[in-house]
Amino acid sequence: MRLNSSFAKLLRRTGALALVLALLNSAAPAGVLPEDRADILYHRYQGGGITIDGPSVLIRKKIGDSLSVSANYYVDMVSSASIDVKLSASKYQEERKQKSVSVDYLHGKSTYSVAVIDSKESDYVADTAVFSLSQDMFGDLTTVSLTYKRGWNDVFRNVKLADGSKVRDPTFTDIADSRGYSLGLSQILTRNLILGLNYEVITDEGYLNSPYRSVRYFDPGSPRGFSLEKEFYPRTHTSNAASVRLKYYLPYRAAIDGQGRFYTDTWGVNAWNVDFTYTQPVWKRWIFDGHVRYYKQTAADFYSDLFPRAQSQNFLARDKELATYDAITVGVQASYDFQIPRVRWIQKSALTARIEHMTINYDDFRDATATDPANGILAGAEPLYKLNANIFQLFLSIYF
Amino acid sequence: MRVIRILLALTTLVGATACSPIQPWVKPFEREHLADPIMAFDRNPVSSAYLDHVFEAREGARGASGSAGGGCGCN
Numbered sequence: 001m002r003l004n005s006s007f008a009k010l011l012r013r014t015g016a017l018a019l020v021l022a023l024l025n026s027a028a029p030a031g032v033l034p035e036d037r038a039d040i041l042y043h044r045y046q047g048g049g050i051t052i053d054g055p056s057v058l059i060r061k062k063i064g065d066s067l068s069v070s071a072n073y074y075v076d077m078v079s080s081a082s083i084d085v086k087l088s089a090s091k092y093q094e095e096r097k098q099k100s101v102s103v104d105y106l107h108g109k110s111t112y113s114v115a116v117i118d119s120k121e122s123d124y125v126a127d128t129a130v131f132s133l134s135q136d137m138f139g140d141l142t143t144v145s146l147t148y149k150r151g152w153n154d155v156f157r158n159v160k161l162a163d164g165s166k167v168r169d170p171t172f173t174d175i176a177d178s179r180g181y182s183l184g185l186s187q188i189l190t191r192n193l194i195l196g197l198n199y200e201v202i203t204d205e206g207y208l209n210s211p212y213r214s215v216r217y218f219d220p221g222s223p224r225g226f227s228l229e230k231e232f233y234p235r236t237h238t239s240n241a242a243s244v245r246l247k248y249y250l251p252y253r254a255a256i257d258g259q260g261r262f263y264t265d266t267w268g269v270n271a272w273n274v275d276f277t278y279t280q281p282v283w284k285r286w287i288f289d290g291h292v293r294y295y296k297q298t299a300a301d302f303y304s305d306l307f308p309r310a311q312s313q314n315f316l317a318r319d320k321e322l323a324t325y326d327a328i329t330v331g332v333q334a335s336y337d338f339q340i341p342r343v344r345w346i347q348k349s350a351l352t353a354r355i356e357h358m359t360i361n362y363d364d365f366r367d368a369t370a371t372d373p374a375n376g377i378l379a380g381a382e383p384l385y386k387l388n389a390n391i392f393q394l395f396l397s398i399y400f
Numbered sequence: 401m402r403v404i405r406i407l408l409a410l411t412t413l414v415g416a417t418a419c420s421p422i423q424p425w426v427k428p429f430e431r432e433h434l435a436d437p438i439m440a441f442d443r444n445p446v447s448s449a450y451l452d453h454v455f456e457a458r459e460g461a462r463g464a465s466g467s468a469g470g471g472c473g474c475n
Contacts, residue, residue: 039446045454058446072446139424182464186441191430196441200463241464247441249433257441263461271461279438287438297460321460329455354447358458391454393447 031109031136031143033068036061038398047358047389049081056395066106074098083320083385086369088214088228096121102130109136123156123168123211141188149180149202157211176206196245196259201238209233215318216368217307218379224371225379226306232316233302239265255279268301269322289333291356296326305366306380320385323365331356331391347399356391 037060044053054075062068074097081091102115113132119125132147153176157169182200189195209231219227243261250256256278263271273295281287300322302315333354340346366382373379426434433439442448456462 039444041446041450043450056446056450140428141424141426180463188426188431188434191426192433194434194439194441198464202463239462241461243464245441247439249436249439253436253438255436255438261461261464263463265460269460271459273459273461281438293455295455295459295461300460321458327459352444352447354451356451360458389458391451393450395444395447397444 031106031111031140033062033066033104033106033111034060034070036400038400039395041393041395044392045389046392048083048387049086051079052076068104068106070102070104072098072100074100083367083369084213087216089212094121096124109140110134122166123158125154125156127152143184143186145182145184145186147180147182147184149178149182151176151178151180153177153206155207155211172211174207176204176208178202178204192249194247196243196247198241198243198245200241202241203236203238205236208235208237209317210319213319215304215307215316216379217310217312219310223373225373226368226371227310229310229316231318232314234267234315237265237267239263239269253281263297267322269297269299271295271297285337287335287337289331289335289354291329291331291333293329294326295329297324299324299364303364305364305368318365320362320365320387324363325360325365326363327358327360329356329358345400349399350397352393352395352397354393358387358389358391360387360389362386 039056039058041056041058042053043056045051054077056072056074058070058072060068060070076094076096076098078094078096079091080094085091096119098117098119100115100117102113105112111132111134113130113134115128115130115132117126117128117130119127128149128151130147130149132145134143134145136143155174155176157172158166159169160166180200180202182198184199185195185197187195187197213231214228215231216226216228219225241261241263243259245257245259247255247257257276259275261273261275263269273293275293276291278290279287280289300317302313303317303319303322305318305323307313307316331354333352335350335352337348337350340349362385365385366380367385368379368382370382371377371379437443452465456465
């Protein structure tokens with residue numbers, strides 16, 4: 001049987017909602033339709049025994065003066081031998097394909113947006129609809145946005161047959177629905193400074209854990225000193241997140257961007273992060289960005305690296321994304337603007353490369369594969385797990 | 401007596417401005433810097449959406465990472 005990593009599981013859940021930002025939320029202020037452009041991107045994540053790569057293509061085009069449509073095609077090709085997989089299963093490969101379409105309608109100072117997203121893989125099907133309204137006011141100094149997201153997800157479980165082929169387990173199927181409500185404000189403070197505020201509530205109901213992942217508990221009768229049982233999460237989850245962002249134009253044509261976010265949820269996870277980006281154009285055609293992000297969270301109430309016994313409590317989790325940890329991400333980006341000769345319909349083009357390095361230090365998630373009682377490494381005394389990952393993007397942007 | 405005078409002056413001031421529309425304190429012609437592409441909250445949506453996607457998958461927290469659907473209102 002295949003074991004899904006928590007990362008791959010979360011990729012499904014978050015993929016639609018995160019990528020819809022590219023379609024709806026970020027392209028332009030209300031009252032102005034986003035510019036026509038096409039982006040062809042290659043992305044690659046590598047770390048913790050997982051490699052995920054694939055393409056993403058985003059095309060946006062205005063139709064008349066008040067309508068803009070966009071379409072995105074995105075693929076994750078997953079090859080996973082994560083620490084979860086190593087503990088209780090074998091390496092697997094998976095592919096997720098996501099298609100989405102959005103329409104923005106501009107009427108006066110208001111922009112109405114609708115998007116639909118469809119994500120499919122062998123054991124998870126996710127459909128999402130997003131409705132958004134943005135309104136410019138006070139002489140276009142202020143933009144207020146309201147967004148509602150609704151997700152319908154079907155969860156399956158794959159099993160491996162004797163011949164090595166993979167099929168859906170006919171005895172297991174479940175659903176997970178989600179709703180998200182967000183309120184945003186963008187405010188010009190001075191001729192060089194913009195403020196952004198966001199508040200978002202997301203609530204999920206249904207099968208929210210992985211059908212593959214296990215927790216571990218003390219078992220003196222086992223050679224390793226622990227045994228495994230299936231994780232079991234509550235069937236509801238509601239989160240609140242609020243962020244504040246400031247972006248400042250420096251006197252010598254450069255920009256500095258700072259963001260802070262606070263998060264709390266009904267599972268007991270509390271988190272905050274800060275994010276800074278410095279942008280510097282040079283030599284007319286180049287733009288360089290430097291980025292640093294720090295993130296910290298507390299564990300979920302029902303998380304434990306090692307439970308005292310089997311079925312020791314109602315809800316059981318050993319997902320490292322629900323553990324206590326902090327993470328730091330550092331990255332750089334370089335973008336080169338150029339003209340394609342003799343192609344008149346292309347106004348300008350840009351080639352951009354971006355690399356980020358992420359380090360996560362877990363405070364209560366141990367490397368259970370390092371258990372070795374013969375050499376004195378007992379269950380619960382293994383070294384704490386540390387994850388290093390590289391995130392790479394290369395993309396071509398065409399403005400027409 | 402001095403406090404009453406100050407309060408009276410403030411009340412008069414607020415009363416006099418209550419019905420007038422809010423005037424933009426940064427005029428459209430003063431938004432040159434804000435209109436620069438480097439000041440966009442999201443210069444490359446396809447790239448930042450992917451990175452948000454990675455962070456959201458790797459972190460327990462989620463939500464409120466967007467840019468409020470707005471920019472500088474300066475185009």
